[in-house]
Amino acid sequence: MFRLAHISDIHLGPLPRLTPRELASKRITGYINWHRNRRKRLFGNILESLVDDIKSAAPDHLAITGDLVNLGARAEMDAVAGWLANVGEPDFVSVVPGNHDAYVPGSFKLACRAWRPYMLGDDKPASSAGENLFPYLRVRDNVALIGVSTAHATPPFMASGVFDRRQARLLRTILRQAADDGLFRVIMIHHPPVRGATQSYKRMLGIGRFSKVLKEAGAELVLHGHTHLETLYRLPGRSGDVPVVCVPSASEAPGGHRPASGYNMLTISGGPGEWNCRLERHGLDAQSSKFELFHSEDL
Template identity: 30%
Template sequence: MTVFAHISDLHLGPVPFPAAWPWRLKPVLGWINWARQPGSHDGALVGRAAAAVHAAEPDHVVVTGDLIELGLDREWQAAHAALTRFGAPAQVSWGPGNHDLYTTEASVRSRGAMADWLPPVAATGDLRDHFPRLDLVGDAALVTLCSGKPTWLFSAEGELGAAQLGRLAAVLTGLDRQRFLPVIALHHPPHAPGLSRLKRLRDAPALLDLLARHRCPVVLHGHLHKASRAEWSRDGHTVAMIGAASASATGRHGDDPASFNLVTISRGAEGFDWQVEARLVA
């Protein structure tokens, strides 16, 4: 039996006011939006979530993005400290979300603080070049993707990009499916009925095509701030989209109260089985 703890959307605060005004409008407006929703997230809940995760003794932890709000230097220091609370880098995967890569400077800023969680590659300006990250854990192959990408002013969209999708296809092609069940993790859900176009994964059709072609059964995601499940089917194959709520949400502004998911994978006589349990952060 293999157990993953699935954490998402910490949105660590307090968020410093970006000194780039008026040079960079997007982080200033982002800060204003954060300030208009006081009490949405509580940093103390992050510590409680980490304690609850350790008590559950998972084999691995995956964090599906939005550790921070605006991608500023001080925020990355807090993000490093927060991920460390969940475990050593070898046992903790992180798939950046849209708030992690809020502006074009965020990729460069993040590398110093978050290098321990990034697979090494030649230096580029795109954090997505570090992904996919593959972790073979027990009966599962956890494949963590980066859907975070700097976008225009009012967009919370994500995009994997053709290069990352190509590397994902190679990873899935090379997996021994007799030994490992593939589990895909990223911030943006590739299928979420009713989701605004301003929050979508732009290249979701290409990802869904890969998931169907390689018969991937489950996707772990964040972004919605809801503990959720949706299903997408093609050619007789169904993929379950499992969303984790924000692990720091107070529930005061419409989000689900803070929780995380435990994903259990087991091997039986007829193949792999998996189940998900949402656990509230007390």
């Protein structure tokens, strides 16, 4: 039995002091949005409580599916690196980046440099950087954790992601080999690889390409973030439908139009051809300020 915790959309705050040069870009719109809206909904003490609750549950691994920062600034990347060190060792935590982690040109490289230990595949040399990190493969027990990046700098008022041909080709190979090795395959990705799951300006470019890989190679589970919602979709795979699971923002305060902070716990058991995966959703209770189990189901 393997227990995998899943969180996403950390949006670690507060915002650091930014220089005029850093704000002379798309960041200015995000900076204004932070002070008008986001900072009112995202609170560090909620994130701290969530991490404490996960640690008390003692999962075997933690998957983080993107948007760890807000504006893609160097100071934010460094702050997240410190936060990750407190959450767990790189062998225990696997990270994929989101659109906020590639907010402006250059941000993606900063993220890959600062968080490389958490995005390094078992067979990747320590010198790997940037797009060469993805897709990565980490094998823990009988589970294959496969990290895919959709992080891509976009113009103002856009939050789309890209799943390109290079990653599709490599992902197909990884999935087939992991199946031959008898592993339960978990794909971690930020943008939902599902048509209609979010608005067009936030969508993933390459959804058809991703779907083709799933149909040809298969997988047992896809974890994503981006929408801040507790959704469950299913996509056709090689040997049946593949569950596609999202989770609310890890830092979301209660009382908004989206679910409050939460995390998923997935319990994986069985073996090839007879896999079992149980999803438990834990969310922040506004009355008790504690995280409670509010839903569970077999996927």
